[in-house]
Amino acid sequence: MTMEYVKEIPSKAEAFSDWYTAVCLRAELADYSPVRGMMVIRPYGYAIWESMRDELDRYIKRTGHSNVYFPLFVPRSLLEKEAEHVEGFNPQVAWVTHAGGEELAEWLAIRPTSEAIIAEVVKGWIQSYRDLPLLMNLWNNVVRWELRTRLFLRTAEFLWQEAHTFHATEQEAADEVALGLEGYRSVAEDWLAIPVIRGRKSRAETFPGAVYTDAVEAMMRDRRALQAGTSHMLGQNFARSAGIEFLDRDNLRKNPYGTSWGFSTRMVGATIMAHGDDAGLVLPPNVAPHQVVVVPIFRDDEGRAAVAGAIERLEGAFAGVQTASGPLRWKVDWREESPGFKYNHWELRGVPYRLEIGPRDVAAGQAVLVRRSDRAKEALPLDALAAELPGHLAAYQAGLFQRALDFRAANTHHVDTYADFKHVLDEDGGFLMAPWCGGDECEKEINADTGATIRLVPFDSPDEAGTCLVDGRPSERRVLFARAY
RNA sequence: CGGGGUGUGGCGCAGCCUGGUAGCGCGCCUGGUUUGGGACCAGGAGGCCGGCGGUUCAAAUCCGCCCGCCCCGACCA
Structure with a gap:
């Protein structure tokens, strides 16, 4: 899409x-x-x-x-x-x-x-x-x-x-x-x-x-x-x-x-x-080298001057702004490229928010804030940006975490038989929570057979009696299998 | 190390079969017009065609050897 x-x-x-x-x-x-x-x-x-x-x-x-x-x-x-x-x-x-x-x-x-x-x-x-x-x-x-x-x-x-x-x-x-x-x-x-x-x-x-x-x-x-x-x-x-x-x-x-x-x-x-997604990087605000990049838009010298004036006022407003990872990291992209080129350029680099400011925005006293993860747009008053951005960045950070958590949950499967294990691994991949007897040989066989390895015996998974995928011996709890990097 | 592929301006490729001293797109430079989702026009720079040897009047092109890189099979933060 x-x-x-x-x-x-x-x-x-x-x-x-x-x-x-x-x-x-x-x-x-x-x-x-x-x-x-x-x-x-x-x-x-x-x-x-x-x-x-x-x-x-x-x-x-x-x-x-x-x-x-x-x-x-x-x-x-x-x-x-x-x-x-x-x-x-x-x-x-x-x-x-x-x-x-x-x-x-x-x-x-x-x-x-x-x-x-x-x-x-x-x-x-x-x-x-x-x-x-x-x-x-x-x-x-x-x-x-x-x-x-x-x-x-x-x-x-x-x-x-x-x-x-x-x-x-x-x-x-x-x-x-x-x-x-x-x-x-x-x-x-x-x-x-x-x-x-x-x-x-x-x-x-x-x-x-x-x-x-x-x-x-x-x-x-x-x-x-x-x-x-x-x-x-x-x-x-x-x-x-x-x-x-x-x-x-x-x-x-x-x-x-x-x-x-x-x-x-x-x-x-x-x-x-x-x-990341098909447009490139998606960086969490805490590690993003630039948390916000401003893309100025204008048609002529007059428009340019108006936009430059608005950005100059932002510099003052942004000066003391703190985020979870220190002072707000932002920059203005004044290069002689088209706005569309810059959108793609910064999306590829995963910048959390892009701020578009054009003559129409300046006239309305606002700017358009675009979120990298889903390109959601929101018009915000220029004089509200400094106050709003830290909250936006924190919410974005939390949103990325939640999205990753949901993704992991959707791709974690509980399986009890070796046949299911292989089937799910081939169809969906992901994390497989399965019973294992603790034996080296069974672990080795699963790896040789399927390419998956035991990633962890998780601390947080509950005790749960079961039988080992391979040799049917008793298992005390499920362990995490996956294909890994 | 075994199997498959590939080497041509910075990047991606064509040209090779059917030898005649190199071309396209992107990028780069200059000037102008542009700028709300990858702008356009004009001019320009840039290549011992992976290396060595052979065949030939002539080799990116044909032949031999070598080298590099990529993908696939046994280990790892």
């Missing part, structure tokens, strides 16, 4: 994957680079990342963590200390073998994540229970060699945050894992307007070297699942292999309990895929 306006990108329904790539490129979020599998994040895309990054950074600091930095390289011997960890990451590690014109005595891994090197260093910082908890966070880049890459979603290098904490007790560490996950839930839901389901990963999906992994999972508009953040209970695994010990209150030497949790630039891709 909106197709008639769109010339630059493929239809979302017909070719979601092509649509996604076209949006990333045409909206100038990202570009390919001379290095295969590694992307360039352009100003508009980086601004979106900065917004979610800053919001998460505030949460991390508010909850007592400090930002730190650790090296890009991890000596091979360190990476190999934790057995499961090496095994899990080895295929994805890029190695530096030469430097200074010579072959290195010991290879250096380009960090795929920093657990190993952090554990090695902090063992010199932790002597006593008084040194705990140790709450650190890194904003950095990591490299994981990927075979098939997609802009933002899976690239050989990505930007992220990795928190690393050490605690005296298992309970404290468990609380920390939950704290990290709550940060991701809140950024996803409150900032990106993407509803998530919280839960625990199956054994097969657990981080290499972790005791358990919790995650938040979101549904994209092609009904596939995307992991929006993971929080790991490392137990004493890394502490033990690195030899970190502290003297506790009871005068016994113990290994501290560790956690780590991460959130990456993949969430820029999630934001695109959770809200």
